[in-house]
Amino acid sequence: MTAGTLASARIGVITFPGTLDDRDAARAVRLAGGEPVSLWHADGDLRGVDAVVLPGGFSYGDYLRAGAISRFAPAMDAVVDAAKGGMPVLGICNGFQVLTEAHLLPGSMVKNDHLHFVCREQVLAVESTSTAWTNQYLAGQHITIPLKNQDGQFVADDRILDELEGEGRVVFRYQGWNPNGSRRDIAGISNERGNVVGLMPHPEHAVEAGFGPDGEHGPRTGTDGLGFFTSVLASLVSA
DSSP, X not given: OXXXXXXXXXXXXXXXXXXXXXXXXXXXXXXXXXXXXXXXXXXXXXXTOSEEEEOOBOGGGGOSSTXXXXXXXXXXHHHHHHHHTTOOEEEETHHHHHHHHTXXXXXXXXXXXXXXXXXXXXXXXXXXXOSXXXXXXXXXXXXXXXXXXXXXXXXXXXXXXXXHHHTTOEEEEEOXXXXXXXXXXXXXXXXXSSXXXXXXXXXXXXXXXXSSXXXXXXXXXXXXXXXXXXXXXXXXXXX
16 A cells, blocks of 8 residues: 555454454454455455454364464465565454464463463553554553453563564563563564564454543543554555
């Protein structure tokens, strides 16, 4: 996409068997000013979208490992090729797990260190604003995003962790409490180019007043997640 308005950007949202948050992600795209496009996991055609969101849920029931089966869906073959060509791709929760299984992002996701499902409002520190999905935030900004996961512990060896830190690819870090034992409090990372981002918390659940976490204007007023979707639209228009 080389020119146009925010509304002309088409953002694909892939549905796998067991996906739960595809409609929420599509609504977030729409509220940000883009056009959501529903994509089916068994279809290798991305329908000319400008960016892709892999939403949360329990694709294929998290059999084998979370995201391990979805990684082989025809749609993911197209996503891998598009991501390598520079298309923005966001993986949320289960989508983050799929991105690691597809080797678009390093590391792995394993069960939370306390072995329980966790659901809470989570404060994150924005570590990088140079990605396609975070350019509308401020470095060091604290945002509050809902979190819900059971296999949310990000793990990697020290070499990979040091690379992520040294290259500025840690995008978000947990603040106040590490809810799943992720190494170095990492909540989200990017690839080298910054077009692929994965995180465990759910920004699509914090985009509309009345339906998100508590915010500075009162209960349920938080909309900190909207910046993900306005960021990618801004990056597409300026590209």
